Amino acid sequence: MSATQIVLNQDQTFKTYEKKFKALSDEIRLKVMYELNQRGQVCVCDLSDIIELPQSKLSYHLKILLDVELIKREKIGTWNYYSVNEKAVKLLLSEELRCLFYPGK
Amino acid sequence: MSATQIVLNQDQTFKTYEKKFKALSDEIRLKVMYELNQRGQVCVCDLSDIIELPQSKLSYHLKILLDVELIKREKIGTWNYYSVNEKAVKLLLSEELRCLFYPGK
DNA sequence: CAATTAAATCAAAAATAATTGATTAAAAGA
């Protein structure tokens, strides 16, 4: 075993997946994933218009997706741009969900 | 369009996935999926011993997984045997999660 | 038929999560 290898026990593994699935277990957050996937990089204020959600509510849901790394954030000036973390979603979801929630073939 | 085709709108689609991911967004239910996958068909009382959970609690969680058809139930005499619904899980989860939550190659 | 076992269901309580509106912080421009 290499010195840097991290060994997770079963409970930690389940806890990790629990959080990721929990992040996806909400209509609003699935819609966010969908719109980010459709549009690439989107800032909070644009997304707020697209999904028609108050800013604080949207930030709350974005944080949940960000915490489990299903999305990424890039700050440019005053704006925060969000996008889908393709690698992470690909490791979690089936090919059938490609195009819906992560970038397609 | 064929007479029997069901057309789902986007909201219905998201709602459907919300429910499926919600079913998976719990440590106990992921452990249930894992054990059912390891053991094939298991009855509630055996599962109750394996996962060390009171019967009513386990039944509650089994119902949630059953409702979204991620698991199947077969009644034999007094016993209810549960197993993973391989097809449904395969349509939802990545190959990387095969062996953990649905039957392997 | 009475007793036992398996497992679903129910209602109340406890624990978590989501919503709301207000506040804060940080960047940009006048």
Place this chain on the structure above:
DNA sequence: TCTTTTAATCAATTATTTTTGATTTAATTG
């Protein structure tokens, strides 16, 4: 510097889920 804009965070409320123990239902066995 003062004002505006972007977006995170906070605290209070509301809503949803989970847990618990008891009850119910159905099948099996003596």
